[in-house]
Amino acid sequence: MNKTIRPTESELDILSILWEKDSATVREVHEVVQKTKDVGYTTTLKLMQIMNEKGLVTRNVSSKTHIYTPSLNREKAQEHFVGKMIQTLFSGSTSQLVMQALGRQKPSDSDLAEIKSMIQKLERK
Amino acid sequence: MNKTIRPTESELDILSILWEKDSATVREVHEVVQKTKDVGYTTTLKLMQIMNEKGLVTRNVSSKTHIYTPSLNREKAQEHFVGKMIQTLFSGSTSQLVMQALGRQKPSDSDLAEIKSMIQKLERK
DNA sequence: GATTGCTTACGAATACAATCGTATAATATA
DNA sequence: TATATTATACGATTGTATTCGTAAGCAATC
Numbered sequence: 001m002n003k004t005i006r007p008t009e010s011e012l013d014i015l016s017i018l019w020e021k022d023s024a025t026v027r028e029v030h031e032v033v034q035k036t037k038d039v040g041y042t043t044t045l046k047l048m049q050i051m052n053e054k055g056l057v058t059r060n061v062s063s064k065t066h067i068y069t070p071s072l073n074r075e076k077a078q079e080h081f082v083g084k085m086i087q088t089l090f091s092g093s094t095s096q097l098v099m100q101a102l103g104r105q106k107p108s109d110s111d112l113a114e115i116k117s118m119i120q121k122l123e124r125k
Numbered sequence: 126m127n128k129t130i131r132p133t134e135s136e137l138d139i140l141s142i143l144w145e146k147d148s149a150t151v152r153e154v155h156e157v158v159q160k161t162k163d164v165g166y167t168t169t170l171k172l173m174q175i176m177n178e179k180g181l182v183t184r185n186v187s188s189k190t191h192i193y194t195p196s197l198n199r200e201k202a203q204e205h206f207v208g209k210m211i212q213t214l215f216s217g218s219t220s221q222l223v224m225q226a227l228g229r230q231k232p233s234d235s236d237l238a239e240i241k242s243m244i245q246k247l248e249r250k
Numbered sequence: 251g252a253t254t255g256c257t258t259a260c261g262a263a264t265a266c267a268a269t270c271g272t273a274t275a276a277t278a279t280a
Numbered sequence: 281t282a283t284a285t286t287a288t289a290c291g292a293t294t295g296t297a298t299t300c301g302t303a304a305g306c307a308a309t310c
Binding site for chain 1: 271276
């Protein structure tokens with residue numbers, strides 16, 4: 001159903017916090033937001049209310065302080081944005097993106113191992 | 126100096142076309158844009174004029190039909206957006222992004238070889 | 251040289267994102 | 281209970297992106 005749901009940049013910031021915490025109150029989210037962005041509490045509140053209207057999150061209203069939960073699937077969002085990015089920034093080349101990502105910092109040994117096994121699996125295909 | 130230059134989504138679409146072609150006229154760009162988006166010619170024109178004002182592109186005005194060239198470095202844009210994406214969508218994990226990218230389609234044999242050699246280089250570090 | 255077609259320039263409308271102030275209700279605390 | 285604190289609701293403003301209509305210039309063609 002959610003084919004055309006495209007969170008804005010601020011919404012993505014909030015979603016990423018919710019994905020980390022699984023669910024959270026406005027204040028909890030705002031505390032994290034504030035670390036990188038100088039905005040008022042009601043701004044974060046309003047944003048999350050709008051996200052609720054859009055269906056990006058759901059909320060539990062049973063207590064005075066509402067608890068928000070992401071309803072947009074993280075993996076879906078990943079697919080959407082990675083796909084878009086490959087198109088516009090890497091002329092459609094997945095491996096170009098991979099190269100650029102790998103080049104930006106040395107992954108940990110366990111990360112490398114994981115990636116290697118992924119590649120081996122792909123080679124067997 | 127161009128630290129805070131953030132092309133919008135439409136601007137990115139146009140930039141990606143310009144990066145492909147190296148340089149192009151408004152009509153050439155618009156022809157490609159139209160394939161995926163139903164907008165008028167003057168919309169594309171205006172967008173490219175704004176991009177010129179912002180310094181995202183330069184243009185050669187010596188003939189009646191102007192020729193636009195991207196001035197924003199593609200690699201810089203890649204770094205910016207890949208970094209942002211790793212943060213918001215992959216909790217800061219580069220390898221997670223790599224896994225997701227690799228998983229979305231089997232890269233060609235030569236791509237795989239390239240990625241493998243990249244990994245070997247990283248392992249030696 | 252009038253007509254047609256393609257071009258840029260530019261103002262303006264529309265839409266959407268982001269921000270915040272204020273009112274109001276609920277809860278905790280003095 | 282009165283006061284302070286914390287929460288939501290919501291209107292309104294501001295900023296920015298996107299879209300397009302219309303005018304005007306230039307060049308090819310009738």
